[in-house]
Amino acid sequence: MTVLKPTAQPLYQQVKQHLVHRVLTGEWKPGQLLPSEFKLADEYGLSQGTVRKAIEDMASEGLVTRQAGKGTFVTTHDGDYHPFRFHRFYSDQGERIAKDEAVLVSSSPAKADTRIAKGLDIRKGTAGCKTVRIRQLHAEPALVETFFLIDSICPGARDFLEQENPKSVYLFMERHYNLLITKVLEQLRARSATEQEAELLNLEPGTPVLEVERIAYSLGGEAVEWRTIVGATDHIHYRNELG
Amino acid sequence: MTVLKPTAQPLYQQVKQHLVHRVLTGEWKPGQLLPSEFKLADEYGLSQGTVRKAIEDMASEGLVTRQAGKGTFVTTHDGDYHPFRFHRFYSDQGERIAKDEAVLVSSSPAKADTRIAKGLDIRKGTAGCKTVRIRQLHAEPALVETFFLIDSICPGARDFLEQENPKSVYLFMERHYNLLITKVLEQLRARSATEQEAELLNLEPGTPVLEVERIAYSLGGEAVEWRTIVGATDHIHYRNELG
DNA sequence: CAGTGGTCTAGACCACATC
DNA sequence: ATGTGGTCTAGACCACTGA
Numbered sequence: 412m413t414v415l416k417p418t419a420q421p422l423y424q425q426v427k428q429h430l431v432h433r434v435l436t437g438e439w440k441p442g443q444l445l446p447s448e449f450k451l452a453d454e455y456g457l458s459q460g461t462v463r464k465a466i467e468d469m470a471s472e473g474l475v476t477r478q479a480g481k482g483t484f485v486t487t488h489d490g491d492y493h494p495f496r497f498h499r500f501y502s503d504q505g506e507r508i509a510k511d512e513a514v515l516v517s518s519s520p521a522k523a524d525t526r527i528a529k530g531l532d533i534r535k536g537t538a539g540c541k542t543v544r545i546r547q548l549h550a551e552p553a554l555v556e557t558f559f560l561i562d563s564i565c566p567g568a569r570d571f572l573e574q575e576n577p578k579s580v581y582l583f584m585e586r587h588y589n590l591l592i593t594k595v596l597e598q599l600r601a602r603s604a605t606e607q608e609a610e611l612l613n614l615e616p617g618t619p620v621l622e623v624e625r626i627a628y629s630l631g632g633e634a635v636e637w638r639t640i641v642g643a644t645d646h647i648h649y650r651n652e653l654g
Numbered sequence: 655m656t657v658l659k660p661t662a663q664p665l666y667q668q669v670k671q672h673l674v675h676r677v678l679t680g681e682w683k684p685g686q687l688l689p690s691e692f693k694l695a696d697e698y699g700l701s702q703g704t705v706r707k708a709i710e711d712m713a714s715e716g717l718v719t720r721q722a723g724k725g726t727f728v729t730t731h732d733g734d735y736h737p738f739r740f741h742r743f744y745s746d747q748g749e750r751i752a753k754d755e756a757v758l759v760s761s762s763p764a765k766a767d768t769r770i771a772k773g774l775d776i777r778k779g780t781a782g783c784k785t786v787r788i789r790q791l792h793a794e795p796a797l798v799e800t801f802f803l804i805d806s807i808c809p810g811a812r813d814f815l816e817q818e819n820p821k822s823v824y825l826f827m828e829r830h831y832n833l834l835i836t837k838v839l840e841q842l843r844a845r846s847a848t849e850q851e852a853e854l855l856n857l858e859p860g861t862p863v864l865e866v867e868r869i870a871y872s873l874g875g876e877a878v879e880w881r882t883i884v885g886a887t888d889h890i891h892y893r894n895e896l897g
Numbered sequence: 898c899a900g901t902g903g904t905c906t907a908g909a910c911c912a913c914a915t916c
Numbered sequence: 917a918t919g920t921g922g923t924c925t926a927g928a929c930c931a932c933t934g935a
Contacts, residue, residue, distance in 0.1 A: 421923060447901060458925045463902085471714075473897070479902045480932035497896050594897035600887035601844035601864040619862035621844040628897075644843035651894060653740050654716065654837035654871075664904060690920060701906045706921085722921045723913035 426455055427465035434474065434485055435630050441487035441585055445475065448483075473593065474630070487585065497581070497595050499623075500640070501650045502548055508647060513544040513556065515576050516611065518569050523637075527559050530626050531634045538562045540569045544576075545611060546640075552612050553647055558638035564588065565635075580636070581627070590635055594628040599649065608641055618643055669698055670708035677717065677728055678873055684730035684828055688718065691726075716836060717873070730828065740824070740838050742866075743885070744893050745791055751890060756787040756799065758819050759854065761812050766880075770802050773869045774877045781805045783812045787819075788854060789883075795855050796890055801881035807831065808878075823879070824870070833878055837871040842892065851884055861886055 420428075430451075439445055445466075446454070452462045466483055469475045477483045500508040521541035528535040539561045546554040558580060560568045565588050577583040584590040600622045609616040621644050627636040663671075673694075682688055688709075689697070695705045709726055712718045720726050743751040764784035771778040782804045789797040801823060803811045808831055820826040824835040843865045852859040864887050870879040 423923075449901090458927095460926085461924060464923085466902095477902065478933085480900080480934080482901060482933095499894075499896075592897075594895070597894040597896065599842060599864065599892040599894065601862040602887070603862055619844040619846055621842065621864070644845070649842040651742075651840040651842065652837070653742075653840065654835075666904080692920090703907085704905060707904090709921095720921065721914085723915080723919080725914090725920060 516543040554642040759786040797885040
């Protein structure tokens with residue numbers, strides 16, 4: 412690894428950035444095996460330990476997964492491991508919501524409104540696709556999930572969604588667009604249910620509901636999905652562990 | 655470090671556990687300097703690198719803080735660093751709530767009700783101290799904070815609280831009881847404001863409010879505080895970053 | 898069996914803090 | 917000048933995987 416300036420970043424961080432870039436550009440796709448530490452160390456002309464530190468950093472951020480005796484793999488949402496790592500809704504008995512399939516309500520072309528445009532940092536009116544689905548608990552509607560995907564990033568999403576109705580949108584984005592979601596930002600509010608929500612969730616109009624507004628960021632740091640998740644919290648709650 | 659069984663945990667994990675125990679028992683108190691890596695390596699009869707890995711683990715968990723050229727310190731909530739690391743409420747302009755002082759409403763002896771007892775994993779009726787405070791935004795009441803401390807863990811808390819009215823309860827617990835809060839579990843719900851809440855927050859009765867129910871755990875993993883934070887979310891929200 | 902990641906050692910040099 | 921944590925190297929042995 413060529414060090415242009417002696418005051419530059421540590422070598423292992425340079426290696427890490429380069430490896431992240433190689434994952435990003437699709438050199439190794441989700442689920443695929445990376446070269447071993449020794450091979451990468453040879454390639455970069457560094458010691459194994461330095462490359463190891465770069466990879467350990469990536470692993471701690473969830474970008475890759477390491478398995479002793481096998482190798483280092485690009486993380487996929489496909490495995491048993493992190494299918495719904497961003498879902499924070501639980502029933503009061505401790506079950507995770509969203510294991511079951513989502514019920515598709517509607518999926519249609521849409522233009523970004525002010526709120527969506529602000530969240531995704533795009534221009535108002537940008538073309539996209541808006542989808543509404545319902546998550547159930549014990550066969551009862553529990554949550555309304557509304558998400559917006561940008562046409563220029565996820566072309567043809569509407570057709571794919573109607574064909575597949577995937578359990579996990581992020582797995583769907585990974586498969587079709589090679590977008591790996593690594594970070595989401597959520598803003599939570601309490602408000603009264605709208606008429607549409609009351610109808611979809613079998614609630615009295617005006618019932619207090621919890622609204623989660625979420626922006627999802629891909630590996631490159633680009634905002635790629637806007638979403639709200641809305642539901643009454645009589646039998647479910649949003650769980651958060653800090654520290 | 656004596657290895658009794660060759661199949662035991664890695665040495666650095668054994669060292670880490672032992673160091674955590676020494677912090678827990680107060681050998682080094684919050685803010686104090688730990689011995690250097692070399693001294694600890696000597697003490698345990700290991701190489702510096704092994705001790706380093708143990709300490710890096712502790713640092714990544716926030717238990718200690720490292721500073722090049724100075725040393726490794728037991729983390730304290732006192733410094734500039736993490737005064738309100740568990741506060742997730744922001745105004746819609748992005749300001750953090752709870753910078754200002756909290757307004758003390760009441761502080762009185764209380765017995766754990768069913769909900770508190772369940773949260774803290776103690777018997778119903780356990781003696782403690784219940785305190786209600788208000789957090790303001792721009793001199794307007796924004797959040798009602800209600801917390802319960804157990805007498806056997808925090809004796810005399812009521813007197814201390816009335817004397818000091820501390821900005822941060824966790825800093826207060828650290829100073830008086832050597833309890834370092836490292837983890838909290840929060841459950842969020844939307845519901846209607848109670849009469850008392852409506853009065854304290856200048857709301858119409860029945861307004862939807864966000865309720866955060868929090869259990870705080872000390873370094874040893876013991877549940878030491880139960881709390882709710884309640885407020886309307888017209889101008890503020892709960893922010894959560896995942897991944 | 899060879900290859901992988903996981904652990905551990907013993908050295909080296911650096912930038913930074915403190916005195 | 918000394919001591920600290922931060923980086924980097926070059927070796928070693930281990931447990932596990934898979935052919």
